[in-house]
Amino acid sequence: MSGMDDDIEPCGPTPSRELTQNPLKKIWMPCKNGLPERHIFQRKVCMTNCPTLIVTVGLPARGKTYISKKLTRYLNWIGVPTKEFNVGQYRRECVKIYKSFEFFRPDNEEGLKIRKQCASAALNDVRQYLTEEGGQVAVFDATNTTRERRETINRFAEQNGFKVFFVESVCEDPDVIAENIVQVKLGSPDYTHCNTEQAVEDFMKRIKCYENSYQPLDEVLDRELSFIKIIDVGRRYLVNQVQDHIQSRIVYYLMNIHITPRSIYLCRHGESELNVRGRIGGDSGLTARGKEFARCLGQFMHKQGISDLKVWTSQMKRTIQTAEALGVPYEQWKALNEIDAGVCEELMYEEIQQRYPLEFALRDQDKYRYRYPKGESYEDLVQRLEPVIMELERQENVLVICHQAVMRCLLAYFLDKTAEELPYLKCPLHSVLKLTPVAYGCKVERISLKVEAVNTHRERPENVDVTRQPEEALLTVPAHH
Amino acid sequence: MSTEQTELTQTPLLKIWVPWAGGSTNQRRGSSRPQFTNSPTMIVMVGLPARGKTYISKKLTRYLNWIGVPTQVFNLGQYRREAVKSYKNYEFFRPDNEEAMNIRRACALNALKDIANYFAKEQGQVAVFDATNTTRERRGVIISFAKEKGYKVFFIESICDDPEIIEANIMEVKVSSPDYENCDKEEALEDFLKRIECYKTTYVSLDDESDRHLSYIKIFNVGSRYLVNRVQDHIQSRIVYYLMNIHVTPRSIYLSRHGESELNLLGRIGGDSGLSSQGKKYASTLSEFIRDQAIKDLKVWTSHMKRTIQTAEALGVAYEQWKALNEIDAGVCEEMTYEEIQENYPEEFAMRDQDKYRYRYPKGESYEDLVHRLEPVIMELERQENVLVICHQAVMRCLLAYFLDKSADELPYLKCPLHTVLRLTPVAYGCKIEPFYLNIKAVNTHREKPVNVDVTRMPEEALRTVPEHF
Numbered sequence: 001m002s003g004m005d006d007d008i009e010p011c012g013p014t015p016s017r018e019l020t021q022n023p024l025k026k027i028w029m030p031c032k033n034g035l036p037e038r039h040i041f042q043r044k045v046c047m048t049n050c051p052t053l054i055v056t057v058g059l060p061a062r063g064k065t066y067i068s069k070k071l072t073r074y075l076n077w078i079g080v081p082t083k084e085f086n087v088g089q090y091r092r093e094c095v096k097i098y099k100s101f102e103f104f105r106p107d108n109e110e111g112l113k114i115r116k117q118c119a120s121a122a123l124n125d126v127r128q129y130l131t132e133e134g135g136q137v138a139v140f141d142a143t144n145t146t147r148e149r150r151e152t153i154n155r156f157a158e159q160n161g162f163k164v165f166f167v168e169s170v171c172e173d174p175d176v177i178a179e180n181i182v183q184v185k186l187g188s189p190d191y192t193h194c195n196t197e198q199a200v201e202d203f204m205k206r207i208k209c210y211e212n213s214y215q216p217l218d219e220v221l222d223r224e225l226s227f228i229k230i231i232d233v234g235r236r237y238l239v240n241q242v243q244d245h246i247q248s249r250i251v252y253y254l255m256n257i258h259i260t261p262r263s264i265y266l267c268r269h270g271e272s273e274l275n276v277r278g279r280i281g282g283d284s285g286l287t288a289r290g291k292e293f294a295r296c297l298g299q300f301m302h303k304q305g306i307s308d309l310k311v312w313t314s315q316m317k318r319t320i321q322t323a324e325a326l327g328v329p330y331e332q333w334k335a336l337n338e339i340d341a342g343v344c345e346e347l348m349y350e351e352i353q354q355r356y357p358l359e360f361a362l363r364d365q366d367k368y369r370y371r372y373p374k375g376e377s378y379e380d381l382v383q384r385l386e387p388v389i390m391e392l393e394r395q396e397n398v399l400v401i402c403h404q405a406v407m408r409c410l411l412a413y414f415l416d417k418t419a420e421e422l423p424y425l426k427c428p429l430h431s432v433l434k435l436t437p438v439a440y441g442c443k444v445e446r447i448s449l450k451v452e453a454v455n456t457h458r459e460r461p462e463n464v465d466v467t468r469q470p471e472e473a474l475l476t477v478p479a480h481h
Numbered sequence: 482m483s484t485e486q487t488e489l490t491q492t493p494l495l496k497i498w499v500p501w502a503g504g505s506t507n508q509r510r511g512s513s514r515p516q517f518t519n520s521p522t523m524i525v526m527v528g529l530p531a532r533g534k535t536y537i538s539k540k541l542t543r544y545l546n547w548i549g550v551p552t553q554v555f556n557l558g559q560y561r562r563e564a565v566k567s568y569k570n571y572e573f574f575r576p577d578n579e580e581a582m583n584i585r586r587a588c589a590l591n592a593l594k595d596i597a598n599y600f601a602k603e604q605g606q607v608a609v610f611d612a613t614n615t616t617r618e619r620r621g622v623i624i625s626f627a628k629e630k631g632y633k634v635f636f637i638e639s640i641c642d643d644p645e646i647i648e649a650n651i652m653e654v655k656v657s658s659p660d661y662e663n664c665d666k667e668e669a670l671e672d673f674l675k676r677i678e679c680y681k682t683t684y685v686s687l688d689d690e691s692d693r694h695l696s697y698i699k700i701f702n703v704g705s706r707y708l709v710n711r712v713q714d715h716i717q718s719r720i721v722y723y724l725m726n727i728h729v730t731p732r733s734i735y736l737s738r739h740g741e742s743e744l745n746l747l748g749r750i751g752g753d754s755g756l757s758s759q760g761k762k763y764a765s766t767l768s769e770f771i772r773d774q775a776i777k778d779l780k781v782w783t784s785h786m787k788r789t790i791q792t793a794e795a796l797g798v799a800y801e802q803w804k805a806l807n808e809i810d811a812g813v814c815e816e817m818t819y820e821e822i823q824e825n826y827p828e829e830f831a832m833r834d835q836d837k838y839r840y841r842y843p844k845g846e847s848y849e850d851l852v853h854r855l856e857p858v859i860m861e862l863e864r865q866e867n868v869l870v871i872c873h874q875a876v877m878r879c880l881l882a883y884f885l886d887k888s889a890d891e892l893p894y895l896k897c898p899l900h901t902v903l904r905l906t907p908v909a910y911g912c913k914i915e916p917f918y919l920n921i922k923a924v925n926t927h928r929e930k931p932v933n934v935d936v937t938r939m940p941e942e943a944l945r946t947v948p949e950h951f
Binding site for chain 1: 489491496497498500510511512693705706707708709710711712715718721722725726753755785786787790791794802804844850853861864
């Protein structure tokens with residue numbers, strides 16, 4: 001565990017090196033002649049010292065791709081570079097047109113040869129991603145139903161110094177399988193030319209092709225392997241030989257997700273006093289328009305007619321005032337508090353430009369990693385919000401009333417946005433986002449509650465250089481009093 | 482559904498916004514504590530003797546209490562020792578010993594009664610029922626009891642067939658038990674092994690099929706494998722995560738504060754200053770100390786603040802910076818002396834003395850917030866082996882409270898002086914603690930709770946316990 005490089009060696013006591021604070025992230029690090037030295041260690045979510053290969057196992061329509069994509073999205077969000085490699089896609093590239101399930105028959109030698117080649121090609125790309133492209137986790141999404149295939153993968157990993165963690169999904173519930181097929185298989189490129197009935201029939205035969213040779217991971221025979229076996233969509237789990245921190249986090253995540261249909265509603269507090277004055281942060285109350293929004297929000301949520309809706313707020317006055325108008329119980333989370341702007345709390349952008357022009361420019365250069373002096377960065381926010389995301393995964397219908405930067409982070413998780421896009425996601429006041437999981441992703445509905453509010457979204461200006469003119473810095477500041 | 486706009490007021494201690502309806506706060510819909518579960522939970526241990534049930538019970542209870550979930554262990558062996566004043570030998574546990582069976586059954590019912598009382602009258606949230614519970618019949622009794630009362634049940638079964646581990650367990654915690662006061666080690670071991678045999682004949686493990694509706698985790702061979710069935714809610718999910726991260730490999734955790742800082746010398750709290758010259762001396766002495774300890778594979782962790790990093794730098798080894806280890810944020814009081822806090826915020830100062838654990842600085846944090854922030858650090862400490870954590874006073878108090886099972890009231894007053902390393906080594910059911918004062922002078926930064934904590938007190942009364950500074 002730990003973010004240590006292998007080439008760092010402990011050395012004897014050296015006179016304490018001078019420390020300098022990195023201007024972007026405000027991290028203290030040793031410097032020589034005023035320049036930062038190389039060996040800097042900061043707590044990143046880099047918790048394993050060799051790359052990890054996650055290998056899915058299971059018959060078709062058991063949720064392997066769903067799990068692969070979701071896990072990849074989560075790991076990337078918490079800062080672990082992860083990529084999925086879906087062997088089915090490689091196969092579609094190789095065999096341009098899918099005819100029928102016959103391709104998957106175990107006695108189809110031609111088919112077998114092609115499939116083996118595709119798996120190798122995918123593993124090759126995995127190797128490249130993990131050794132040359134800075135990847136940390138690769139998710140190898142395929143059936144991998146035979147011990148022989150898994151042995152091949154193990155050997156490959158060993159040769160390359162990767163750790164292996166298997167994720168097996170076992171399910172015999174015909175309703176679940178049928179639902180999977182309807183949700184994600186019918187729309188697959190393989191079945192664009194079939195009607196529903198034909199597609200389902202063919203797919204069921206496809207599954208049959210795998211069934212005879214399927215060797216599930218076994219408690220005894222596979223006791224040296226690291227794996228989690230997910231049974232019946234999470235009713236039961238078998239976890240074996242978890243090796244390190246990242247595998248432990250993966251297991252925890254997999255054990256908290258579910259597929260029960262539900263919706264997550266995200267919105268900001270109603271317009272606040274500081275919003276109208278163009279000031280960031282602080283802990284002010286709602287304006288009259290903000291209160292109007294709160295009332296409309298209450299009516300809107302009531303009309304949605306959700307049983308068992310959970311309502312979460314931050315511990316700041318403006319989100320709580322908003323929730324109070326709903327007239328239902330709510331939970332206050334400190335973790336949902338707005339980003340701490342440190343010395344810039346309650347300042348206008350004009351004042352930040354005036355007092356801290358360098359900071360202002362640095363922020364525009366890398367808004368995700370930039371940490372306010374004595375404050376936080378978006379990167380810090382993500383780490384702070386991780387338990388919120390974990391609990392959102394566990395829950396069903398939830399309304400989260402939060403803040404601009406916080407909402408951007410949560411939205412980036414659900415919509416798989418990168419660190420570069422995240423700080424510029426549009427989260428205007430007085431609109432609600434309704435997120436509903438569907439197929440492999442999330443459907444987003446934006447509902448504007450038709451109550452006027454100031455715009456608080458500042459686009460990245462063209463000139464982000466520290467030498468820029470104040471006007472260039474302030475070009476994109478939204479209007480305010 | 483009411484749609485009136487209620488005014489909000491901020492509670493003075495916790496700085497939580499609550500509706501204020503003409504002085505009464507009974508209309509509170511907003512809870513400021515995360516809802517881990519909506520009904521009390523019984524955790525029921527299952528397993529043969531010497532499988533680590535009590536170890537797990539105590540550790541889990543310590544963790545849950547630390548994160549703010551009131552939890553208590555109910556150890557059946559203790560009830561039995563109270564009922565049967567002196568233990569003779571393993572024959573008490575023979576399955577055909579009817580008299581003993583009756584006593585044991587009565588003890589179990591007493592324990593259940595106390596659990597009900599703990600939930601109903603003492604605001605308990607989790608009760609850990611630590612007993613073998615090896616028969617389906619006994620578990621059935623517990624399940625019916627819980628169902629009747631509306632408690633959730635979560636079973637933790639520990640399965641181990643490695644004779645070395647079992648013998649090590651027996652030597653570590655059984656031979657010194659009150660049951661074996663008058664025996665030598667060999668006798669105790671022999672008797673205990675026969676005791677285990679008594680249970681084996683009737684032991685029915687939780688079964689994949691017949692128990693598929695129960696919520697449980699089965700731990701195999703001290704954690705190499707887990708089987709988890711039907712996790713019902715958040716607290717059970719957290720419990721599973723915790724159990725899957727703990728281990729029993731011997732190791733030591735070293736806790737230390739940064740070396741004395743410039744602000745320490747001036748009696749100022751918080752801030753991000755560098756080390757004083759004494760602090761630098763401490764850093765190099767610490768380096769020698771660590772080298773002399775000759776620790777295998779030591780990990781070193783610091784906060785993001787200059788003073789801990791400067792201290793780590795002197796060690797000349799790789800270290801990891803954790804933002805979560807940063808000192809408590811004193812908000813508007815950052816970099817003030819206590820005298821200045823008394824002058825500028827006398828009410829805040831008094832409230833802090835009234836409830837130092839829950840008190841939140843304006844625009845800052847409380848110890849309670851700190852614990853929440855430190856939970857991932859504790860989780861990772863559990864996963865790790867030998868670690869040196871270089872942190873800060875309030876942070877170190879929180880970590881120490883976790884390892885030494887200190888209450889929320891004791892925590893903010895734990896003594897964590899500068900230039901002292903605490904070595905914590907897990908032993909038996911707890912933690913051995915060894916302080917090492919490295920003999921480099923430093924200011925004292927420990928302020929005891931003054932006698933008068935009332936907001937009407939005189940400044941001198943408030944400042945009486947402030948340690949000396951420049």
